[in-house]
Amino acid sequence: MTTEQAATKRQRPIVPFLKLPENEPAYLAGSRCKHCGTAFAGDRRACANCSAVDQMEPIRLSDKGEVYIWSIVHQSAPGIKTPYIAAIVDLPEGVAVRANVEGIEAEPKNMRFGMPVQMYTEVVRQDREGNDIVAYKFRPA
Amino acid sequence: MLNMRDVYVVGVGMIKFGRYPEQDIGSLGGQAVLLALKDAALSLKDVQILMSGNLYQTSMSGQRVLKEVGMTGVPVYNVSNACASGSTAFREAVFAVGSGAYDVAMAVGTEQMGKMGLLGAPADPSTSPEGVLGTGLMPGVFGMAGMEHMRKFGTTHEQFAKVSVKNHHHAMFNPLSQYQVEVSLEDVLNSRMVAYPNTLYMCCPTGDGAAAAIVCSGEKARQLVGGGKMIKVAASALTTDPYTQRTLTFPDINTMTKECARQAYEQAGMSPSDLNSVELHDCFATAELLHYENLMLCGEGEAGRMIDEGRTALGGDIPVNTSGGLLSKGHPIGATGVANVCEIVWQLRGQAGGRQVEGHKAGMAHTIGLGSACAIHILTA
Numbered sequence: 001m002t003t004e005q006a007a008t009k010r011q012r013p014i015v016p017f018l019k020l021p022e023n024e025p026a027y028l029a030g031s032r033c034k035h036c037g038t039a040f041a042g043d044r045r046a047c048a049n050c051s052a053v054d055q056m057e058p059i060r061l062s063d064k065g066e067v068y069i070w071s072i073v074h075q076s077a078p079g080i081k082t083p084y085i086a087a088i089v090d091l092p093e094g095v096a097v098r099a100n101v102e103g104i105e106a107e108p109k110n111m112r113f114g115m116p117v118q119m120y121t122e123v124v125r126q127d128r129e130g131n132d133i134v135a136y137k138f139r140p141a
Numbered sequence: 142m143l144n145m146r147d148v149y150v151v152g153v154g155m156i157k158f159g160r161y162p163e164q165d166i167g168s169l170g171g172q173a174v175l176l177a178l179k180d181a182a183l184s185l186k187d188v189q190i191l192m193s194g195n196l197y198q199t200s201m202s203g204q205r206v207l208k209e210v211g212m213t214g215v216p217v218y219n220v221s222n223a224c225a226s227g228s229t230a231f232r233e234a235v236f237a238v239g240s241g242a243y244d245v246a247m248a249v250g251t252e253q254m255g256k257m258g259l260l261g262a263p264a265d266p267s268t269s270p271e272g273v274l275g276t277g278l279m280p281g282v283f284g285m286a287g288m289e290h291m292r293k294f295g296t297t298h299e300q301f302a303k304v305s306v307k308n309h310h311h312a313m314f315n316p317l318s319q320y321q322v323e324v325s326l327e328d329v330l331n332s333r334m335v336a337y338p339n340t341l342y343m344c345c346p347t348g349d350g351a352a353a354a355i356v357c358s359g360e361k362a363r364q365l366v367g368g369g370k371m372i373k374v375a376a377s378a379l380t381t382d383p384y385t386q387r388t389l390t391f392p393d394i395n396t397m398t399k400e401c402a403r404q405a406y407e408q409a410g411m412s413p414s415d416l417n418s419v420e421l422h423d424c425f426a427t428a429e430l431l432h433y434e435n436l437m438l439c440g441e442g443e444a445g446r447m448i449d450e451g452r453t454a455l456g457g458d459i460p461v462n463t464s465g466g467l468l469s470k471g472h473p474i475g476a477t478g479v480a481n482v483c484e485i486v487w488q489l490r491g492q493a494g495g496r497q498v499e500g501h502k503a504g505m506a507h508t509i510g511l512g513s514a515c516a517i518h519i520l521t522a
């Protein structure tokens with residue numbers, strides 16, 4: 001590996017709307033329609049709710065949310081570790097995101113609807129070039 | 142009905158769903174086409190246009206069927222709409238005749254899945270968010286859809302599991318079902334957990350299969366059926382998911398199904414109580430209970446009680462999935478929507494054998510495809 005290659009290695013988000021600024025905490029980026037107020041994860045060209053164009057403004061999504069619903073996945077594709085808690089997490093801006101809930105055993109008795117959760121980030125793997133792939137996850141708040 | 146002339150189903154056929162590794166979709170679909178032609182007393186030369194539903198072998202699936210049974214040079218449309226592919230192909234055949242452009246149209250649905258395992262599983266998990274950012278695979282998505290119903294209405298794991306018991310029981314009377322095995326509530330609850338609350342027996346299998354249906358104009362149908370029953374397509378509705386709060390993250394199968402059902406009942410000029418049986422999209426046991434409410438077979442939050450009371454079992458006031466449903470009859474994706482139409486036609490004609498609903502005059506065939514699409518047909522005799 002050359003010095004140049006090593007210098008370009010960095011952390012990369014698993015999805016584009018996870019932002020990893022150098023000197024501040026990671027956050028989820030969203031957008032909001034100035035016409036109807038609907039908020040979304042990530043950037044958009046037009047509003048999926050009211051179809052307004054040129055009305056989307058960038059917003060920063062909260063790192064605290066609530067578990068809307070969950071399942072415990074016991075069987076998945078080869079290479080995916082099971083069991084794990086798969087959830088839909090509601091953020092206060094009105095955006096829902098898919099996420100794993102970690103930090104507790106994957107048992108139905110540990111889960112309740114509406115439980116408050118806190119976002120954190122973690123390196124989950126390396127890509128082919130050796131960059132760290134960073135994901136967002138949630139744990140009970 | 143929509144702004145077009147009346148359309149009638151004059152022939153249906155399907156092969157037993159299962160695993161046919163030695164065959165291809167041309168061969169599977171060809172058998173279904175020949176069965177439907179025989180049923181209608183028509184020749185392939187009478188069929189003026191073919192609509193072919195398939196998801197995983199989409200490249201010229203309809204032409205591959207015609208290479209097996211007769212290359213008549215007719216127009217072929219190859220239709221892909223996830224698990225609603227077969228229904229969408231059937232709807233296109235209805236429109237081809239309803240528009241007046243053709244007098245006889247055929248829909249064929251095919252799929253060869255083998256033991257492909259979980260649908261949509263990433264080819265390379267190391268580059269996919271699956272399992273890291275929750276899940277987008279069907280068992281988890283439909284597990285969560287069931288959990289949403291639990292959250293709203295207190296529906297229980299046992300109530301969802303009862304759907305599997307019922308549909309496996311219905312399949313005992315359907316020789317074309319992929320599985321003909323009775324399962325008890327304990328069997329279902331104790332089978333391997335796939336994605337909570339759906340256990341193995343609460344998930345439809347993968348498999349291979351084909352089904353075909355022939356539709357034609359009223360004049361042509363009267364010639365063909367003679368003194369037999371005229372099976373009318375009383376409604377054909379197709380919707381996609383409108384924007385709702387979480388649907389970009391967690392597909393909202395309820396809103397689009399409710400709207401599709403509303404349109405279908407309006408087209409047919411009927412209400413849910415006019416139906417004698419329903420074939421609905423029970424890809425997972427959780428889905429069936431949600432659709433009782435979405436199709437307005439009961440009120441909001443009443444689906445759990447509906448299965449408890451046996452209202453949707455054979456002998457109940459609105460039997461659901463008399464064929465065994467996707468859970469037991471199987472779900473070779475492109476074939477499913479056409480196979481649902483076959484079941485309603487057999488019920489309307491009184492040809493459903495041990496699973497026959499007495500005095501059957503109207504039935505509904507419903508499918509959904511995630512991503513999303515919902516198709517509903519109401520057939521009447």
